[in-house]
Amino acid sequence: MTRTPEHTVIVAHQFENLEQQFDADLLGMWLFLVTEALLFSGAFLALAVYYHQYYDTFSAAARELHWLLAGANSVILLTSGLAVALAEQAADQGRRRAALLGLLATIALGLVFLAIKGYEYHSEYQAGLMPFLQQPFAYDGPNPHNAALFYNFYFVLTGLHAAHMIIGLAVLMVMAVLTWRWRDGARVARQVRIAGLYWAFVDIVWVLVYCSLYLVGR
Amino acid sequence: MIRDARTGPAPRHHYLNAGHGLASWFLTKDHKRIAWLYFVSITGFFFLGGLAATLIRLELITPNGDLLSSDAYNRLFSLHGIVMVWFFLIPSIPTTFGNFLLPLMVGARDLAFPRLNLLSWYVYIIGGLFTLIAAVAGGIDTGWTFYTPYSTLFANGAVLAAATGVFIVGFSSILTGINFIVTVHTMRAPGLTWFRLPLFVWAQYATSLVMVLATPVLSVTLVLLAVERVFGVGIFDPSLGGDPVLFEHLFWFYSHPAVYIMILPAMGVVSEVVSCFAHKRIFGYRVMAFSILAIALFGFLVWGHHMFVSGQSIYAGVAFSLLSFLVSVPSAIKIFNWLATLYKGRVRFDAPMLFAMSFLGLFLIGGLTGVFVATLALDVQMHDTYFVVAHFHYIMVGGAVSAYMAALHFWWPKITGRLYPEMWARVSAITVFAGFNLTFFPQYILGWAGMPRRYHAYVEDFQLLNVFSSAGASMLAVGYLLPLIYLLWSLRYGAHASANPWNARGLEWTVPSPPPEENFERPPRVEHEAYAYDTDA
């Protein structure tokens, strides 16, 4: 156990010291993100294969998406990435209020993102661009069958990303509560740092989802 | 060695009597107790999968499909595959011996994330429940490979429940893998450098890397399968222009490396056992460590050899065939080094060594026939015949399960504090070896002669060899049931084991049997290399 002037730092029993514990936590989170990256890459690979086979049809289908609205959503998500990075930094420097503010801003931006995403889904549903669950498929471009494949990928990839955002938001809410309580500042800072990694990863996935679904076809 | 050195007084306080009651087991964070949770659960699944295999072999005694309908037969071999692959072989050595031994071998009090370790067992159990639900709800007839579009558009079994079970159990492997990698990186005792680690630790490390890198691709593939089947979100659906071969690529990106998840830990076990019972330092330690890593790496580059007749491009087929041959190089290095370790050793044939020797022979045959089926032109003939069935059973049962049995006997005194009855264990080892060969060698010949796999009936010419195979299977059953009996017996009546009954090297043998709850009284300091058998006696 290591002692600091202010208080006793609690190290989990299996570790020798706090540094070892933090190294282990960071490495564990990074390995988890590797698994997440490979999970998404499987879906991206499938999209890439079909894009290669049906390039013209997929490009035409991609033009029907709300690319500017989703672009605005990208700005929102990138901003939330900045907010969480600043929150991590504030927590690390022991500034509790600033950290809490950063986390709450991140959560708020994440919720706005999901709301806009929900609006997008709704408008695609109304336009008849949801080719599953026995919905009528009203796409009037070329090769509607192959275009349906594109929309399936659109819903699967953005849905998978949204699911990860919801998990990330839940984690950030826990972090906000921990920061608000501030039992052990150094510990909270470490936890916020680990959680922030996950949120940054969700950011990265969105950059790739946005580029491959909305922009590549334009 | 003198028989008496194997027995000793029972330590007063150890992990097994550190707590009593259900909660002390089901809420434990002790890696040694979690290993027990896994022991019990994977043994249950092993015998469930074995039951399916028994029915399969019973059906195949006669050429006509008289015992089971073709549909029931399809459901049985699918259940056998799913249970044995994901609920026994993949978790087998890592979650039990890996869990128990990794912290002891690196000189730590526990894994890096004990709570995560417990969680991964619960995740495993939830995945197992889904699979059992699938079995009870009528089973599935897709085979363990879930090939689309059959699994998504046509199969009428409980595909979703089975796929969910496999999806969930994948997270159990991922969590275990992350835990092991972090433990090896951050929790080694002072002085325990990478090249002082036992090869068992290297093998667990490489296996964990494969788990972490391969499993997520299976997860996303099953998600895509599930949304296609449940919501009609066509991804591989040919009527939308989807490509079933793409599913095969994604599936085998995981499932080929999964073979190495099964065999690498076995190689780790065999290195420990061979070195101990030859009482010699392992031959070519560094090359052994690097070949483990090389096998893990090459294992990712060869998945297309499962798809030679799938409609994959012929050029990709050639590339995958050539890459597949690469795997045989580090595998052969390992075989030669184990043999070199035995050379001029003082070899003793206790039961763990008998199982390890079985591994050497059977893995060699399985590996060499693997070169046959990795050959593009030859595989067109061999694909989907019993030759392939025999090949992978030689690797997975002859290799991985033999090594699991070797580990079970080798570390049984350490884990339980009791000695097992040596004579019965040798009987089991020899029965398993003989029964295994009688079961599966005829299948090579059947496959060579053209008997296809996955049919419940066959032409009469094949009956003799099928009867041999089924007879062997009954021997195999006896060989596997015996340990269940005498090991349980030894828990109560076996003599108390000393701390190091095999006169073996390694940190796990420096602590009492069974180990205390905290493993080491004070953190050990390592001053020499692994397998220092030449330092004394």
Next chain:
Amino acid sequence: MNTPRPDRTPASATGRFVALYVVLLVLLAANLAGTLLPLGPWAIPARLAVAATMVAVIATTFMRLRQGTVLVRLVAVMSLLWILFLFVLTFADFLTR
């Protein structure tokens, strides 16, 4: 904490975070504007390259990969390598059919 961590963020980091956030927005705008240019066959590589740059900025800055230990950086590189295996070998099939 009595041991200084190599990845501890200095106070001056705020400026760098904000600056790289602005870089990210500029890159995003560039990618959107790129859709108006007739890039022909270079359109897709260009868009993917800009997106990859954005990913690299987020990873090195927001995820502090630049200050990370060698091991953590190795882990990040490893994930890229394995994604490369997946793509290259699968496309070895689809591009040669």
